Amino acid sequence: MKLELMNLSEAFFITPEPRSKEREEKFPGYYSMWCPFKGGFYHFGLQDSVILVHGPQGCSSNTRTFLTSYTCQYHGTPFIHAPCTDFRGADAILGAEDKLRDGIFEVDRMYRPKLISVIVPCCTGIIKEPVEDIVEEVKDQINAKILAFRIEGFNHYDCGALNVYLSAKFAELFEEPKRKIPKSVNILGVTKEVHAKGNFPEDSQELERLLNKMGLTVNSVLLQAATVEAFERAPEAEFNALICPQWGYPMAKTMMDTYGVPHGSGFNPLGIAAINNWLMDVAEHFGIEDKTQKVIDEEYNQIKDVWEEAKRTVSGKIAFIDGGEGLGNVGRCIAWGRMCADLGMDPIIFNICPIELKGKFHHVAFALERYGFDPKIVYWNYPHHRRLNPLRVIKEIGINMDDIGVYIGDVFPRTVATWEEGIFDPSVAPRLITATHINKNRESPGRRAGFRGAARFARDIIDVNKMARRKKKPILDARVGALLKEA
Amino acid sequence: MQEIEKPCGNKMQEIEKPCTSYNENTVCQDTFQYCALAGAALACSGLKDCGIIVHGSPGCGWVCRWMRSDHAIVNYVPVISDVILEDDIIFGGIKKLDESVGWGLKSWKPKVLYILQACSGSLISDPIESVIAKYEFESDIPIINIDSGGYRGLAATGVDMVFTETLKRFARDVENPDDKSVNLIAPFLMGSSDWVFDLDEIKRLLTEMGLKINCVLTQNTSLEDIVKFNHAKRNLYLTYENLPDFNDYEDAHDIKRIGFDIPLPIGIANTEEWYFAVAEEFGLRKKAEEVLKRERKGLRNLNFWYNATWVMNWVSNKRVVVAGPAPWAASFANFLYYDLATFPEIIVLYDETENSIERAKGILTELKKDFEPIILENPLYIQVLEAIRSRPIEFAVGRNQEKMLFEGEGIAHLSLAGMQTILGHFNFIPYPSMGYKGILYLLSMLGRVVEGAFHEPQKWKDLKFKWT
Numbered sequence: 001m002k003l004e005l006m007n008l009s010e011a012f013f014i015t016p017e018p019r020s021k022e023r024e025e026k027f028p029g030y031y032s033m034w035c036p037f038k039g040g041f042y043h044f045g046l047q048d049s050v051i052l053v054h055g056p057q058g059c060s061s062n063t064r065t066f067l068t069s070y071t072c073q074y075h076g077t078p079f080i081h082a083p084c085t086d087f088r089g090a091d092a093i094l095g096a097e098d099k100l101r102d103g104i105f106e107v108d109r110m111y112r113p114k115l116i117s118v119i120v121p122c123c124t125g126i127i128k129e130p131v132e133d134i135v136e137e138v139k140d141q142i143n144a145k146i147l148a149f150r151i152e153g154f155n156h157y158d159c160g161a162l163n164v165y166l167s168a169k170f171a172e173l174f175e176e177p178k179r180k181i182p183k184s185v186n187i188l189g190v191t192k193e194v195h196a197k198g199n200f201p202e203d204s205q206e207l208e209r210l211l212n213k214m215g216l217t218v219n220s221v222l223l224q225a226a227t228v229e230a231f232e233r234a235p236e237a238e239f240n241a242l243i244c245p246q247w248g249y250p251m252a253k254t255m256m257d258t259y260g261v262p263h264g265s266g267f268n269p270l271g272i273a274a275i276n277n278w279l280m281d282v283a284e285h286f287g288i289e290d291k292t293q294k295v296i297d298e299e300y301n302q303i304k305d306v307w308e309e310a311k312r313t314v315s316g317k318i319a320f321i322d323g324g325e326g327l328g329n330v331g332r333c334i335a336w337g338r339m340c341a342d343l344g345m346d347p348i349i350f351n352i353c354p355i356e357l358k359g360k361f362h363h364v365a366f367a368l369e370r371y372g373f374d375p376k377i378v379y380w381n382y383p384h385h386r387r388l389n390p391l392r393v394i395k396e397i398g399i400n401m402d403d404i405g406v407y408i409g410d411v412f413p414r415t416v417a418t419w420e421e422g423i424f425d426p427s428v429a430p431r432l433i434t435a436t437h438i439n440k441n442r443e444s445p446g447r448r449a450g451f452r453g454a455a456r457f458a459r460d461i462i463d464v465n466k467m468a469r470r471k472k473k474p475i476l477d478a479r480v481g482a483l484l485k486e487a
Numbered sequence: 488m489q490e491i492e493k494p495c496g497n498k499m500q501e502i503e504k505p506c507t508s509y510n511e512n513t514v515c516q517d518t519f520q521y522c523a524l525a526g527a528a529l530a531c532s533g534l535k536d537c538g539i540i541v542h543g544s545p546g547c548g549w550v551c552r553w554m555r556s557d558h559a560i561v562n563y564v565p566v567i568s569d570v571i572l573e574d575d576i577i578f579g580g581i582k583k584l585d586e587s588v589g590w591g592l593k594s595w596k597p598k599v600l601y602i603l604q605a606c607s608g609s610l611i612s613d614p615i616e617s618v619i620a621k622y623e624f625e626s627d628i629p630i631i632n633i634d635s636g637g638y639r640g641l642a643a644t645g646v647d648m649v650f651t652e653t654l655k656r657f658a659r660d661v662e663n664p665d666d667k668s669v670n671l672i673a674p675f676l677m678g679s680s681d682w683v684f685d686l687d688e689i690k691r692l693l694t695e696m697g698l699k700i701n702c703v704l705t706q707n708t709s710l711e712d713i714v715k716f717n718h719a720k721r722n723l724y725l726t727y728e729n730l731p732d733f734n735d736y737e738d739a740h741d742i743k744r745i746g747f748d749i750p751l752p753i754g755i756a757n758t759e760e761w762y763f764a765v766a767e768e769f770g771l772r773k774k775a776e777e778v779l780k781r782e783r784k785g786l787r788n789l790n791f792w793y794n795a796t797w798v799m800n801w802v803s804n805k806r807v808v809v810a811g812p813a814p815w816a817a818s819f820a821n822f823l824y825y826d827l828a829t830f831p832e833i834i835v836l837y838d839e840t841e842n843s844i845e846r847a848k849g850i851l852t853e854l855k856k857d858f859e860p861i862i863l864e865n866p867l868y869i870q871v872l873e874a875i876r877s878r879p880i881e882f883a884v885g886r887n888q889e890k891m892l893f894e895g896e897g898i899a900h901l902s903l904a905g906m907q908t909i910l911g912h913f914n915f916i917p918y919p920s921m922g923y924k925g926i927l928y929l930l931s932m933l934g935r936v937v938e939g940a941f942h943e944p945q946k947w948k949d950l951k952f953k954w955t
Contacts, residue, residue, distance in 0.1 A: 028586065029567060029569070029570060029583075029586070029587060029590065031548070031570045032545060033549075034545070034546050035544045035545045035547070036546075038546040038549065052515070055638075056522055057516050057518060057520055057522065057637075057641060058521055058522020058524065058525060058637035058642075059637060060517070061519050061520050061521055061525075062521060062553075062637075064519050065521070065550070065553050065888065065906070065910070066553055066909050066910055068888075069891075073890070077891075078891060078895055079868070079889075079891035079892040079895050081517065081867075081868055081869060082517060083513075083515035083517035083867055084516055085514065085515060086515070087638050088638055088639075089638055089639055091638070092610060092638055099514060103514045103515045106513060106514050106515055107515060110513070110867070122543075122544060122606040122607040122610075122637075123606045123610065123636075123637070126607060126610045127610070152607075153544030153606075154571050154576055154607045155572075155573060384567045384587075384590060385567070
């Protein structure tokens with residue numbers, strides 16, 4: 001299939017529904033980065049809770065291999081206890097209801113958790129184990145709260161849809177508010193990053209800092225590694241602000257429909273325009289626009305020099321945004337694109353499979369409707385999850401390498417060089433790694449939210465452009481790649 | 488060396504999991520052990536020029552990619568999943584498998600293609616044989632089907648299936664096997680995160696003794712190596728796991744199993760026990776003594792190396808948790824005790840088969856005469872937590888994926904077990920942790936845990952110079 005450059009809105013419009021047969025024909029062998037089980041598992045690691053896998057031992061171990069552990073290690077989720085019912089061959093024939101029932105009682109007795117999340121992988125999903133029935137049957141006989149989640153690996157084609165499902169299920173933990181906390185805000189849709197003191201700041205901490213300056217308090221930050229109590233008391237807040245709309249919106253909608261808590265429509269506030277917008281969204285609800293404008297002005301003045309210099313460096317150039325290995329980083333790529341557009345660049349996003357745009361429709365809808373942001377997308381079918389080489393995109397789309405103001409990439413941007421000279425590596429092209437888990441900096445959140453995030457991004461933009469002027473001494477990563485060709 | 492009888496015998500037909508070790512006291516299990524699919528992918532990925540199609544959901548494709556990663560240091564194997572989704576559960580996924588096999592054969596041109604069935608692919612019972620027949624006829628490339636659904640067992644189960652099916656398909660009968668040749672079995676189940684380089688050292692030591700390495704099952708192994716597998720009279724196991732189908736194959740070809748009753752060669756005392764036991768099996772004891780005498784000269788400078796003596800003294804008399812795959816954990820506990828005068832206060836043994844746990848306990852017999860460690864067999868992590876709160880522990884050694892459990896309790900943790908490249912141990916230097924040479928690696932690593940456990944950064948922060 002030939003590469004095509006088109007706007008996000010058009011790509012979204014012409015892409016078939018993820019569950020349709022047409023999708024299977026147009027996108028052969030394409031799948032989301034993870035399956036629902038793997039994509040969902042680590043989000044159940046709420047504090048003092050236990051995941052009970054109604055399935056084989058391998059399912060939880062396989063996700064411990066990487067996804068669960070890296071989230072813990074680099075973002076601070078505590079060790080996740082995830083016992084399983086050790087589902088076996090005979091269980092596939094005879095069912096394992098008793099194992100599940102006994103397992104729930106055992107977990108309640110041994111771990112004394114605040115929440116048991118019973119999750120269903122492929123095996124027990126295929127044989128339709130009556131998990132919800134058993135949970136209903138035992139829930140009044142145990143001390144813990146209990147929820148059942150169907151996240152079979154074969155279920156929900158796109159992991160995007162899974163996030164919406166999980167968020168809505170977690171909303172079942174909300175409780176009728178006993179009071180309203182004046183001038184309080186929840187921040188919803190925080191995943192992977194944990195809102196707690198650590199070595200490096202997270203987006204939610206930058207946003208809390210700004211909200212505090214506006215005279216507001218943060219009630220609950222949901223959901224990664226939050227406490228069960230944080231869920232229960234969330235409806236006591238006056239307003240809900242979102243970070244990731246896909247994770248945040250279902251919870252916000254539940255709170256609005258059930259308890260009348262309004263929510264904002266700003267999301268992923270990366271870059272000056274976006275953070276201004278996000279803060280004013282909150283300010284309008286509380287009627288503190290003037291005060292907030294002063295906060296915004298004060299914050300912007302602190303970073304103005306570096307931000308304006310970055311603008312002068314890259315204005316009019318292309319922001320070449322690589323979705324990376326996952327091919328599904330829709331939210332991040334759109335947010336980076338918006339920040340780059342803030343700096344006067346023209347974003348071109350590739351290595352995002354169009355199916356993912358459909359799956360993560362909240363990000364697309366929010367970008368188009370809320371901000372009128374409609375960046376260019378490289379449309380391709382990514383057969384069998386093959387990733388595009390940036391050099392192929394540059395060649396086929398007809399991009400002049402000198403017009404690239406920054407090459408941004410998630411897990412991980414490509415570097416190309418011969419042993420002697422750079423072809424597309426930081427020594428000749430401005431490359432900026434933006435993968436969240438490896439983007440740890442002392443003064444800035446990893447995803448680059450807020451003013452501090454914008455300042456760091458701007459400083460990096462300036463410096464990677466200077467680095468790209470050296471035109472000699474390609475970096476090690478690129479040279480090592482060159483050895484393969486030599487061999 | 489004692490030859491180990493096949494412990495399962497015919498029990499496999501009597502009850503479902505006679506050889507599976509599990510926590511008898513609880514309904515639930517919570518260990519970090521890979522499923523049969525992952526084990527199958529590990530075994531396949533050690534074969535050169537093969538490709539893998541996972542008949543299952545996309546996440547299982549990623550499991551297999553993670554499993555191939557350690558092998559990729561020397562041998563890259565392509566993997567895709569055919570993406571079984573809801574419709575396929577009802578209507579069958581054979582069309583997707585057909586397309587994926589066709590794509591894989593065309594794109595990769597492998598010498599052998601494996602179809603590994605994940606849980607979903609296995610339970611829907613697609614007529615996979617029809618796809619195999621079609622493409623083998625068209626392409627002349629062998630295609631091997633492995634029913635490795637995770638519900639069928641853990642990693643050793645998958646490894647057993649791949650070994651057996653691969654050998655049945657390719658290995659040729661030999662009239663006069665070589666008495667001084669040996670096959671090395673399942674190096675990736677040793678449990679050492681440094682297993683790729685440990686294997687190199689094991690091969691070197693065995694070759695120095697005068698043995699010929701006939702075939703490694705599997706790591707960077709060619710089909711030609713598999714063809715001549717039966718040329719060796721003995722299989723030296725680098726795992727304690729039971730592999731019942733593979734055992735049947737060995738019995739049918741009169742291949743002797745060795746290596747179950749000796750520790751892995753971690754440290755000095757273990758290396759000597761392992762090396763001499765292997766040597767005696769082949770009648771090469773004298774040669775082995777000469778080799779180790781020569782080898783130990785490489786450690787002479789440690790005597791004057793202040794950093795080394797510092798570390799060796801620091802870790803002495805400390806109380807330590809060792810947690811990991813059974814052969815590694817038991818052997819490492821021995822290393823701490825015999826070589827460093829450290830007390831492995833809690834030893835956590837994980838493995839799929841009861842045989843492996845029993846064999847690991849067997850090599851701890853001597854150690855247990857001197858003091859009483861807590862030995863946990865496939866415990867839930869909550870039980871590990873209970874144990875470490877019951878004893879004063881200075882640091883822990885185990886797998887990276889369990890680091891949060893220990894460090895969450897304020898116990899410094901050193902990762903030396905598990906797989907190497909996924910959430911890696913960041914060891915880029917191709918240097919072994921086994922044999923005499925491995926002492927240098929182990930002391931370097933222990934130096935890291937000395938820093939983690941005994942430096943006082945919290946006091947540095949609290950008491951720092953107040954400069955404004």
